[in-house]
Amino acid sequence: MLRFDPFRDLDAVTSSLLGAGSGTDRSPRFMPMDLYKVDDHYVLDADLPGVDPGSIDLDVDRGTLTVTAHRSAPSGDSRQWLTSERFTGTYRRQLALGDGIDTERITASYDNGVLSVHIPLSERAAPRKISIAQSENTGGQTTLEASAS
Template identity: 40%
Template sequence: MLLTSIDPFVQEFDRQFDRLARQTLGWGQNDSRGAMPLDGVRRKDDVLLKFDLPGADPDSVEVTVDRGVLTVSARREEEYAEDDRLFVRERPMGTFTRRVYLSEHLDSEKIDAAYSNGVLVVRIPVLERARPRKVEIHKAAPEQKSIKA
């Protein structure tokens, strides 16, 4: 597995915090981690992470890597006129952050990211030593049996 958690305390804290946030903010069970759902795809030579960021200001999207932790943050805000009266608010606003623990088999020096149509795609190359490869099988010469008389 190429995405791992190296600190069980942080992982449990994140899980409990997400559960509390879902209950408090009324996010449904199908809303994966609230306002920044993630899909991860493992391909032959890289890993793609796709983050949904609808309505996020493109200039606010930030991707950082520090000691094997990829952090994505973005801001979504909406301003209303002075005489506007908001009577329903279901879309979460504010700054959202998501952290992904990267395996040592990924090349964090060569990460690239692109943001288009509300989706941030982060591509992380797999190190050469971690890529699938075919192992050559050598055929041994048949043993010669000699009969001593």
């Protein structure tokens, strides 16, 4: 399938004029991520290829999870760039957490360029079955009581 993009050439000219050409330090455009739920927790997978694991920082502050990572530019002044398409600099994504998240038990791992963050639900937010007990019949009406199990 071919796509016609009338702005592609304009973008290329603009990039070269604004210093985003080859061999320059460019800011990352985005950090691709997936977010899904498995049983009693959420999983966030973020693509961070080439990022030093020591540069990855996870913070939770006032219900917001912030993921920050840095990819350094290759060193070596003798390089003659032919193409430079890999972004260097700092990546940052923020995710608003709901009230039902147990922020004390968030864990993360970094493997093969993918950061995986496990975000557990708190006990009170976990789905549960509520049993209904029938009490005495008083005056033709039945009163039901609910208790969590």
